[in-house]
Amino acid sequence: xxxxxxxxxxxxxxxxxxxxxxxxxxxxxxxxxxxxxxxxxxxxxxxxxxxxxxxxxxxxxxxxxxxxxxxxxxxxxxxxxxxxxxxxxxxxxxxxxxxxxxxxxxxxxxxxxxxxxxxxxxxxxxxxxxxxxxxxxxxxxxxxxxxxxxxxxxxxxxxxxxxxxxxxxxxxxxxxxxxxxxxxxxxxxxxxxxxxxxxxxxxxxxxxxxxxxxxxxxxxxxxxxxxxxxxxxxxxxxxxxxxxxxxxxxxxxxxxxxxxxxxxxxxxxxxxxxxxxxxxxxxxxxxxxxxxxxxxxxxxxxxx
Amino acid sequence: xxxxxxxxxxxxxxxxxxxxxxxxxxxxxxxxxxxxxxxxxxxxxxxxxxxxxxxxxxxxxxxxxxxxxxxxxxxxxxxxxxxxxxxxxxxxxxxxxxxxxxxxxxxxxxxxxxxxxxxxxxxxxxxxxxxxxxxxxxxxxxxxxxxxxxxxxxxxxxxxxxxxxxxxxxxxxxxxxxxxxxxxxxxxxxxxxxxxxxxxxxxxxxxxxxxxxxxxxxxxxxxxxxxxxxxxxxxxxxxxxxxxxxxxxxxxxxxxxxxxxxxxxxxxxxxxxxxxxx
Numbered sequence: 001x002x003x004x005x006x007x008x009x010x011x012x013x014x015x016x017x018x019x020x021x022x023x024x025x026x027x028x029x030x031x032x033x034x035x036x037x038x039x040x041x042x043x044x045x046x047x048x049x050x051x052x053x054x055x056x057x058x059x060x061x062x063x064x065x066x067x068x069x070x071x072x073x074x075x076x077x078x079x080x081x082x083x084x085x086x087x088x089x090x091x092x093x094x095x096x097x098x099x100x101x102x103x104x105x106x107x108x109x110x111x112x113x114x115x116x117x118x119x120x121x122x123x124x125x126x127x128x129x130x131x132x133x134x135x136x137x138x139x140x141x142x143x144x145x146x147x148x149x150x151x152x153x154x155x156x157x158x159x160x161x162x163x164x165x166x167x168x169x170x171x172x173x174x175x176x177x178x179x180x181x182x183x184x185x186x187x188x189x190x191x192x193x194x195x196x197x198x199x200x201x202x203x204x205x206x207x208x209x210x211x212x213x214x215x216x217x218x219x220x221x222x223x224x225x226x227x228x229x230x231x232x233x234x235x236x237x238x239x240x241x242x243x244x245x246x247x248x249x250x251x252x253x254x255x256x257x258x259x260x261x262x263x264x265x266x267x268x269x270x271x272x273x274x275x276x277x278x279x280x281x282x283x284x285x286x287x288x289x290x291x292x293x294x295x296x297x298x299x300x301x302x303x304x
Numbered sequence: 305x306x307x308x309x310x311x312x313x314x315x316x317x318x319x320x321x322x323x324x325x326x327x328x329x330x331x332x333x334x335x336x337x338x339x340x341x342x343x344x345x346x347x348x349x350x351x352x353x354x355x356x357x358x359x360x361x362x363x364x365x366x367x368x369x370x371x372x373x374x375x376x377x378x379x380x381x382x383x384x385x386x387x388x389x390x391x392x393x394x395x396x397x398x399x400x401x402x403x404x405x406x407x408x409x410x411x412x413x414x415x416x417x418x419x420x421x422x423x424x425x426x427x428x429x430x431x432x433x434x435x436x437x438x439x440x441x442x443x444x445x446x447x448x449x450x451x452x453x454x455x456x457x458x459x460x461x462x463x464x465x466x467x468x469x470x471x472x473x474x475x476x477x478x479x480x481x482x483x484x485x486x487x488x489x490x491x492x493x494x495x496x497x498x499x500x501x502x503x504x505x506x507x508x509x510x511x512x513x514x515x516x517x518x519x520x521x522x523x524x525x526x527x528x529x530x531x532x533x534x535x536x537x538x539x540x541x542x543x544x545x546x547x548x549x550x551x552x553x554x555x556x557x558x559x560x561x562x563x564x565x566x567x568x569x570x571x572x573x574x575x576x577x578x579x580x581x582x
Contacts, residue, residue, distance in 0.1 A: 175414075175421045175442075178407070182415040185404040192358060192396060193485050194389035194419045 002145045007269040008262070013153045013222065015261025016160035020215035021238030022245065022253035023167070024208030030184045030248040031204050032096070037107040038087055040235015041114035042209050045083050046216025047226040048118055050076040051127060054220075065132065069155070076217050077210040083114075084209025088202055111231070118228035126227040133221060156218045163214055164254060167207070171250065180204060184248075237264075237277075240284050246297020255295055259283075309371045311336045311489055311521040312357070317366035319352055319545075326352045327545040330366070334489070334538070336373070339515055339522045341532045344542035345565055350525045351399065353542070354491055356381070357523070358396045359388045370394065372488050390419050395487035397478045399494045405467025409458055409477055412466050413449035416484035421445055452480040456510065472503040476510065483514065489521050490514065496528040504528055508535050533557065541565065 021043050028036045053075040057068050091110045095102040136150030171177040182190040183200045191197050219234070220226050237260055245256025260280050267279035287295065310333035319327040327349045334340040342350050355361045357368060357380055368380040370392050378392040388394050395416075404412050414421075424441030453459040456476040461469060466477060475495060482490055495511075496504045508531050514520050515535075526532045532539065532553070539556040541549040543565040549556050556562055 175418065178411055178415050179418060181407055181411075182404050185406055186402055188360075189398075189402045189404070190415065191386040192389055193416045193481070194386050195415065196386050196390075 002140055002142050002147050003269070005140070006145070006147050007265050009147070009149055009153060010269075011262035011265035012258065013156050013261070014265055015258035016157055017215045017218050017222070017257075018234070018238050018241045018261050019254040019257025020160060020163070020211050020218070021234060022241040022257045023250060024212050025239050025242040026245070026247050026250060026253040027204050027208050029242070031180060031201055032092070032103070033100075034092070034103045034107065035239065036092075036205075036208075037104065037235070037239075038091075038110035038114055039208065039212060040233075040238065041111045041118075041231035042080060042084055042087070043212040043216045043219075043234055043238075044118060044226070044228065044231030045114060046076050046080040046209075046213030047220045047230065048122060048127075048216075048228075049079045049213065050217035050220050051129060051226055054129065054132070069132070073159075073214065073217060076213040080213030080216070081206045081210040084205045084212075085202055087114075088205040093198065093201075111235075115228050115231060122228060124228060126225050128225045129220065131224055152221050156222055159214065159218065163211065167211065168250070170207070176200075176203060233277075237280065240280065244284050244287055244294055246294030249294070249296045252294055252296035259295075309336075309375075310334055311371060312523065313367075313369045313371075314353075314357075315367050315369070317353070317356060317368065318364045319349070319356055319361060320364040325545055327356070327363075327542075330542070330545070330547055332540045332547060332550055334521060334523050336521055337515060337519050338537035339511060339524055339535050341524045341526060341536040341539045342542065343526065343529075343532060343539060344548075347544075348542040348565075349545040350542055351493060352545075354396060354493055354523075354525065357491060358394060359384045370489060389485055389487075393486065393488040394491060395482035395485040395489075396491035397482055397493055397495060399497060401471075401474045401478055403466040403474055403478055403481070405465065407466060408463045409453060409466050409469065410446070410449050410462040412477060412481050413452055413484045414445055416481045417445040417448065417486075419485070449484060452484055455513075456480050472499055475499060475503075476507070479510065479514075483518070483520070487520060489523060491523045493525045494527060495524070496526055496531045499528075504531055507531065511535055 021039065024039045024042070025036060028034065028039070050072050053072045054068065057071060062068050087110050091106045092103045095106055131152075133152045133155055136148055136153070139147040139149055141147075171180065179190065179195045179200045180203070182193070182195060183197050187197050190200075216226070219230070238257065241256035241260045242253045243256070244259055245252030245254070263280050263283050264276045268276045271279070291297075312334040314333070315331045317327055317330040318325070330349075330353065342353060344350055352361065356363045359380070363381050366381070370378045370380055372378075372393070380388060380392060380394070383392055404415065407415070421441055424438050450459060450462065453462050456473075456479070458469070458473055458477060461473070466474065469477065475498075479490075479492065479495060482492075492511075496507055499507060511522060511524070512535055515522060524532070524536065536553050539549070539551065539553055540547060541556060541559075541562050548561045548565055549559045551559075
């Protein structure tokens with residue numbers, strides 16, 4: 001039982017990270033109907049920016065961990081958001097009137113550009129960092145197995161919850177959120193009511209990238225390493241999470257992220273680590289056979 | 305006192321799709337604070353005119369000039385996309401309903417007030433930090449939205465998804481949404497389509513109150529002649545992209561060319577029919 005709880009904690013933490021990335025996929029899909037394949041690499045860029053900012057802050061002699069973390073978070077969000085904005089501006093917007101597959105191909109291209117850029121500028125080797133947040137709590141010790149909740153895990157989960165709350169507030173209660181949902185449903189009509197659709201789409205990419213940056217930073221804190229290739233697998237997993245939850249649905253993305261995180265963790269814990277990806281994707285396939293629109297997706301509405 | 309310039313002056317408007325001439329040298333004016341109806345048989349090019357006015361199509365030729373009450377002048381043929389609503393203040397509805405179905409009735413009306421709120425929110429920055437000026441603007445926007453819901457009798461359904469409202473309510477909500485954008489010119493594309501007699505009458509009242517109480521100029525495409533004849537101040541008749549009549553409702557109704565266009569007969573036959581009927 002203790003072992004089970006430990007895996008539950010691990011799974012939720014991993015799921016939080018996936019969920020944060022998945023929101024970026026689902027938001028972009030909702031508003032422009034494309035899969036932003038470069039999003040995983042935006043997450044990787046976020047991880048690198050967090051690492052670089054951290055090293056700079058430490059090298060100028062900062063020692064207060066909470067202040068460092070907050071600064072790293074803000075800088076990573078801001079810089080990665082700029083990346084997200086730029087990618088949309090140069091690779092997607094010019095293709096918006098083009099045929100449907102064009103922006104998707106462009107996205108795959110951007111994915112290579114970003115990962116190669118990181119490889120060339122930062123080197124191909126895995127970059128480790130010493131654990132920044134240490135310590136933790138032992139929740140229960142039965143003698144032969146102790147359930148641990150580390151401080152890193154708490155930070156990851158709490159940050160995710162706070163950001164999700166803020167994000168939900170923005171989408172459901174603010175002018176920008178209304179504009180975004182309006183563009184999602186009918187871009188032409190939104191434009192006729194004076195909404196600048198291009199600007200709204202740009203902002204969607206910015207927010208998605210900022211959340212991916214948070215995920216990148218959490219990944220760095222949790223696993224203590226980043227490399228130029230990590231965006232690929234994490235991106236595919238988060239995309240899977242978005243599809244599992246019902247692509248286009250924001251709570252679905254988070255739920256899908258948690259589901260994928262839990263499935264992976266439990267499979268690794270009870271069966272085999274090598275086949276954890278197989279398990280995650282198998283569950284995806286099974287869910288999609290019975291619920292083609294995902295867990296929380298709305299059925300496709302025929303547009304007349 | 306000089307007569308005020310017409311709100312909209314269309315001059316020599318031509319729209320060509322490949323080899324098809326959808327609108328040919330169309331000129332007419334819509335007067336300020338009046339309801340101008342644009343009628344004609346199916347395929348006459350009425351909606352194409354609307355699409356040119358609201359920037360969907362770039363006209364092949366001609367000019368469209370909109371003059372605000374304060375004298376500000378806009379060349380609609382040179383504005384595009386959201387700028388037509390933002391600067392020239394033209395709002396429109398469509399033949400088929402295009403509400404945001406997944407948003408509530410109130411939210412639909414709030415989106416239409418985007419520009420006001422955008423300015424008040426200091427382009428998101430003040431809004432993000434909840435500045436008092438923005439909060440006040442948001443409250444005003446909600447008040448305006450509720451006022452319109454009241455006017456169209458949907459106040460009790462403010463928080464229902466727009467897509468779940470009955471058809472007639474959706475039609476009126478769409479007009480209210482266009483009005484929440486506080487337009488100088490309201491373009492309505494067949495607002496009475498699919499409405500029953502009672503709903504049509506209510507629609508007529510709504511449009512008259514928009515003209516008289518709010519003072520918005522209206523350009524209307526409509527097939528329901530009872531509505532058109534009852535509320536229009538001025539009627540422009542199109543057939544095959546050409547204007548065939550232009551005048552007060554009575555004069556237009558008695559024009560043999562108009563009757564001929566609607567009946568698909570030639571002018572003499574139409575005149576004979578009218579003689580017989582009179």
